[in-house]
Amino acid sequence: MQRIFIDPENDRPATRDLPSGVTMPGDLPPPKEVKFHPSEYGSEDASIFFVGTATTIIEWAGIRIMTDPNFLHAGDHVHLGPGVSSTRRTNPAVDLHNLPRIDLVLLSHYHGDHFDQKVETSLRRDLPIITTPHAQSHLTNKDADSFTNVSALDPFTSVMVEVKGTAGPKRRRLRVTAMPGKHVPSHSAVESLNELVNAIPPTNGWMLELGVGDADDATDFVYGYRxxxxxxxxxxxxxxxxxxxxxxKRIDLMLAHLGGTMVPSPALAPLALMVTMDAKQGVQMIRLIQADLTIPIHYDDYEVFASPLDDFKKEVEKAGLEGKVLYLDRGDRFGFTVREA
Ligand SMILES: [Zn+2]
Known part of the structure; x- marks a missing residue:
């Protein structure tokens, strides 16, 4: 298994081009609202801050993990493939240059609504990033300006993330395992066309496990939250x-990328292609994964997101799954408990 190291004591900004006069804040902005895992209220030691799109910041024991960084603002355009762009409708709950220290980035795929041009220019080059082989090759092919700490995972392979500064039999660890993901249906005519036009990048999901392990045994891992x-x-x-x-194995939480994203396909014009789950598929996913709780993200930030959150809420109610879903608005924080491993 690959191993990487993160160092929360290395207190440097996430970006390398902080505007003059701006200093890195020590923390995220105060949340609009704090919500909790319904069955575990009261003992929270970890949280997820919802920035917008698929951007979240997961905090636990002094560590910050950022997913799919996208900090464009309402009215900005994002490039999503040859001849395809979309306008952002919303603002992120925190600005790129107001981020506190970030220790690790999980990037599901190399696409503008998950890793925009400004993010790509600004992030410090040695920020650890875990992503797909496709994204890794894009992030590391820039000669002098490449990212220098990018790990790539194929589905069902893992990387153990070691937290520097913790030792002994209960060293804090994160185990990140790539999950399969398909932006386009498998084995379809569309898929071979897509490979031809190379419009839609390959994508991973993640199983992110927070836990502990014996510092002297690189493979030891006891999970505390999944x-x-x-x-x-x-x-x-x-x-x-x-x-x-x-x-x-209990899956405590699912962060589900919804939106029913409709991307016009240049190869199939005038047809549009749905490339992320809509409301109905989101409910099918809840049934398949059986997570203790699901939080939808990636649902209304771009014009190409065609399946509104209200549709998902209706489908969830119809399926009698209201108790299994929690809704976050941008700027909200979700608190949870990493069990004593
Ligand atoms: Zn997306």
């Missing part, structure tokens, strides 16, 4: 492998 992040995927057969692999 988060499945779907990435931009449709509800496809490849995902059925996930509950098989995690049978009898």
């Amino acid at each position: 988060i499945y992040i779907t990435g931009d995927t449709l509800m496809v057969d490849e995902l059925k492998e996930i509950p098989k692999r995690y049978a009898n």
Whole structure:
């Protein structure tokens, strides 16, 4: 298993081009609202701050993990493939240059609504990033200006993230395992066309496990909280492998990328292609994964997001799954508990 090290004591800004006069804040902005895992209220030691799109910041024991950094503002355009762009409707809950220290980035795929041009220019080059092989090659092919600490994972392979400064039998660790994701249906005519036009990049989901392990044994890991992040995927057969692999293992939380994103396909014009889950697929995903709780993200930030959150809420109610879903607005924080491992 690959190993990487993060160092929360290395107190440097996430970006390398802080405007003059701006200093790095020590923390995220105060949340608009704080919500909790319903069954565990009162003992929270970790949280997720919802920035917008698929951007979240997960905080636990002094560590900050950022997912799919996208900090464009309302009215900004994002490039999503040859001849395809979309306008952002919303603002992120924190600005790129007002981020506190970030220790690790999980990037599901190399696409403008998950890693925009400003983010790509600004992030400090040695920020640890875990992503797909495709994104890794884009981030590391820039000669002098490449990112220098990028790990790539294929589905069901893992990297152990070691937290510097913690030692002994209960060293804090994160185990990140890539999950399959499909932006376009498998084995379809569309898929071969897509490969041809190379419009839609390959994508990963993640199983992010927060836990501890013996510092002297690189493979030792006892999980304390397990988060499945779907990435931009449709509800496809490849995902059925996930509950098989995690049978009898509790998945505490699912962060589901919804939005029913409709991307006009240059190869198929005038047809548009749905490339992320809509409301119905989101409910199918809840049933498949059986996570203790689901939080939808990536649902209304761009004009190409065609399936509103209200549709998902209706489908959830129709399915009688209201108790299994929690809704966050941008700027809200979700508190949870990493069990004593
Ligand atoms: Zn997306």
